[in-house]
Amino acid sequence: MEYIIVENQVITGHYASDSIPEGAIPVTDFYGIVGEQVSYYNPDWTRKSDIELMLTGLMAIPDGYKINEEKTALQEMTEDEKIIAGIKDLPQGQKIEDGKILPMTD
Numbered sequence: 001m002e003y004i005i006v007e008n009q010v011i012t013g014h015y016a017s018d019s020i021p022e023g024a025i026p027v028t029d030f031y032g033i034v035g036e037q038v039s040y041y042n043p044d045w046t047r048k049s050d051i052e053l054m055l056t057g058l059m060a061i062p063d064g065y066k067i068n069e070e071k072t073a074l075q076e077m078t079e080d081e082k083i084i085a086g087i088k089d090l091p092q093g094q095k096i097e098d099g100k101i102l103p104m105t106d
Contacts, residue, residue: 002027004045009038063087 003024008023027045053059065074085101
């Protein structure tokens with residue numbers, strides 16, 4: 001029998017034995033990671049996708065990327081989006097106004 005141990009909402013062990021100790025959670029074909037929070041998992045103990053974790057704020061979106069409109073994958077930001085997000089430097093003689101990069105004026 002396969003089981004996991006959870007302490008303080010973190011998976012602390014994943015084991016297999018002839019019996020399940022008291023307080024352990026029985027699982028089948030568990031492919032999780034010891035040390036992760038239980039919030040990373042669905043009720044059936046399948047791991048949520050990285051996109052789901054990013055959408056819920058449990059995992060950071062990598063710098064220079066955003067989640068696509070369909071909310072199904074990461075896509076690289078445009079150069080302007082990277083500048084507006086502060087990932088790249090604003091070119092000299094330019095300014096950000098209303099979420100757009102524009103030439104500076106006197």
